[in-house]
Amino acid sequence: MLIGEVSRRSGVSARMLRHYESLGLVRPSGRTGSGYREYSAEDIRRIFHIESLRSLGLSLREIGRALDDPGFTASALVDDLIRQTSDRIAAETELLRRLRRIRSAEPAGWEDVLRVVALLQALGSKSADARQRAALSSGEEVPVPVEALVEAVLGETEPNVAGALRWALARAGDGGTALLAEGLGSPAAAVRERAVRSLAEMPGDEAATRLRGALADPEFAVRAIAALALGARGVADxxxxxxxxxxxxxxxxxxxxxxxxxxxxxxxxxxxxxxxxxxxxxxxxxxxxxxxxxxxxxxxxxxxxxxxxxxxxxxxxxxxxxxxxxxxxxxxxx
CATH class of the missing domain: 1.10.1240 (Methyltransferase, Methionine Synthase (B12-binding Domains); Chain A, domain 1)
Known part of the structure; x- marks a missing residue:
C-alpha cells in the first residue's frame, strides 16, 4: 500500500508518516519499481499502535521504547503516565483557580491584573510580614478576591497575620460567609476554629446562622468561640x-x-x-x-x-x- 492510501486509511498525514520514518518508528517494508514507499499490513498495524500510544500522551521517544524494547514494562509506563497527568491536572487546576480569582476582582486593565497577581503572591508568601502587609493593603487599589482571603485565613497559623486577614475579609463584604461555612465542615479542628473566628467578625444574619451551627461542633474550642460571638449578637442559643x-x-x-x-x-x-x-x-x-x-x-x-x-x-x-x-x-x- 502506497503512502497516500496509508494516510487516507489511517488518518495520519503523509508528512507525519515520513517523520515517523525519519525517527525509525516505522519503516516501509518495501519499495515499488518506481521507488515509492510500500507499506505492508504489519507496517500499518504498527502505525495504528503508534497513534494509540500517542493518544495516551506518550512522546515519540517513549513510543519507540515501548514498541522496540523487550524489557519495557507496560505497567510502569502507565503508572508514570498517571503521575504525569495528575501533576499536569493539578497545575492546570491551580492556574484556572488563579485566573478566576483575577477575573473576580474585575480588573480594568493590565495594571490592575498585575496588582492582583502581586497581592495573591504576597498572600502565599512564606514571610509572615509579607502576608500581613498584603492583608492590610487588600482592597486599597483593586478589589481583593474573596476566595483568596478565605483560603489564606483558613490556612494561617500566625495570630497577627490571621487577625489582619479576618479584618480584610470582614471589609470585603458578605461574599466570604458561605466560603467560610465550607471551612466549618473541614475534618481538621484547627481549620474549623479559624473558620468560626472569621465568621465571628463577619456581619449579617447569615454569619449568625453559621455560628449557630458551630455550637454543635465536636471541638469545644470551636463551640466556645461561636458561643461568645453569638452572645455578643444577643442570640440566646x-x-x-x-x-x-x-x-x-x-x-x-x-x-x-x-x-x-x-x-x-x-x-x-x-x-x-x-x-x-x-x-x-x-x-x-x-x-x-x-x-x-x-x-x-x-x-x-x-x-x-x-x-x-x-x-x-x-x-x-x-x-x-x-x-x-x-x-x-x-x-x-x-
Missing part, C-alpha cells in the same frame, strides 16, 4: 455553651459577661439563672466550678437569680455560701 465554658474555666469571665449581656428581658434572665442553678444543684462537684457558677449569677437580674443566690447562701460549700451571701447584699444595696 449560646447559653448552654457559655455555661459549659464557666464550668470548665475556659474564658469563663467572658462567658459570664456574655450571659449578663443576654439577660436583657425577664424570660431570658430567668432561663439563664435557672440553668446556672441547675448546674450547681446537679452537675458540679468541684469547688472552683461551683464558685464560678455562683459568681456568674451576679450579673443576672431578676427574682429567679436572687432566689438562687438565697439558697446558695446556705450551701454546704463555705466559699460558695460566702460568695452568694455577698452577692445578695450587693443586690439589696443596689
Amino acid at each position: 449560646a447559653v448552654p455553651t457559655l455555661i459549659d465554658m464557666i464550668v470548665v474555666g475556659r474564658n469563663d469571665t467572658d462567658a459570664a459577661d456574655a450571659l449578663g449581656a443576654l439577660a436583657t428581658d425577664t424570660a431570658t434572665a430567668d432561663r439563664i439563672a435557672t440553668a446556672l442553678a441547675d448546674r450547681l444543684a446537679h452537675d458540679i462537684t468541684e469547688a472552683p466550678a461551683r464558685g464560678r457558677l455562683t459568681q456568674a449569677l451576679a450579673d443576672i437580674p431578676g427574682a429567679t437569680a436572687t432566689r438562687a443566690l438565697g439558697e446558695l447562701s446556705h450551701d454546704g460549700d463555705r466559699a460558695v455560701a460566702l460568695t452568694a451571701a455577698y452577692l445578695l447584699r450587693l443586690r439589696e444595696a443596689g
